[in-house]
Amino acid sequence: MHLNLDSMIRKCNEHGYFRGESCPDCGESGRYVLDDEREERLGRFISGALRHFPDDVGLTMDEQGWVNMDLLCDIMDRRYKWATRERLISLIESDLKTRYEIKGSKIRARYGHSVNVELDYLETELPYLYYGVSQEEVDMLLDTGIAPMRQRYVHLSTSYGKAIESASVHTENPVVLEVDVDEAQNNGLHFMLVNDDIVLTDGVPPEYLSVVEIEE
Structure with missing residues (x-):
């Protein structure tokens, strides 16, 4: 299997999760967490579950788009034995497009929904x-x-x-x-x-x- 080091997710002990060969803040190589192939597979699943078909995978989504993090991790584990909670968190925290967010025991997509949600972000001040x-x-x-x-x-x-x-x-x-x-x-x-x-x-x-x- 070919590993794309540019998109691999690693963890720096000081600066957290990052994508690529070295931490952008200190240059350390960090610890391997998730390769590009599994990152893509997990990303597709999370996108579907949190944006398009939560009911189909067994999730209950509230009006603001939040689902239970523990339940999502259980569902992930049944589908992909390698899809740990840490790997989910690494995917989210290293994502430069900030597609998702975690709040306490809940997780949601920030945008891109096709399901009916009523998001609650603040008004922009841009003219x-x-x-x-x-x-x-x-x-x-x-x-x-x-x-x-x-x-x-x-x-x-x-x-x-x-x-x-x-x-x-x-x-x-x-x-x-x-x-x-x-x-x-x-x-x-x-x-x-x-x-x-x-x-x-x-x-x-x-x-x-x-x-x-x-x-x-």
């Missing part, structure tokens, strides 16, 4: 947010607004660059829409900041959207 789309979608969204597609919430980006990065997964020449958050919040819309890059909202009406024009 503008961004949404990357294909050129073919621009006119339609400016006319109808942005609504969730296969997900519970619309996922907005906190910067122009992040919007380009997100949209580039789906289109070669993305266009970025700017969301007037201040005006939308003044009219009762809510925008939840879940991490440094992503803000969630129920939807964005067209009157708060404009195309970001880039000077050549």
Whole structure:
């Protein structure tokens, strides 16, 4: 089996879990915790369980998206004997995209849900947010607004660059829409900041959207 050292999860005694060959804070190689193949398998399972089909794997999810950590670990152990609690924690704490969070005896996904949840993050204080789309979608969204597609919430980006990065997964020449958050919040819309890059909202009406024009 080939091990990708760049994505392997290790633990530094001083700085905790990290991904790669050496701790980014001190350069120590640390202790092996999880290889890239198992990290990918565990990541897919956790994503499904916490975002898409908790009932199917035997989890009860509350309104804010939390499930019991002990029960999740028991379910993991039955599926993958190598999937220990430490390996789950290492996957979460080393994740630069901060997809998940642990609070006491509970765990949840921060974003990406297709199940119906009511997340409870604080309002963003950013005056503008961004949404990357294909050129073919621009006119339609400016006319109808942005609504969730296969997900519970619309996922907005906190910067122009992040919007380009997100949209580039789906289109070669993305266009970025700017969301007037201040005006939308003044009219009762809510925008939840879940991490440094992503803000969630129920939807964005067209009157708060404009195309970001880039000077050549």
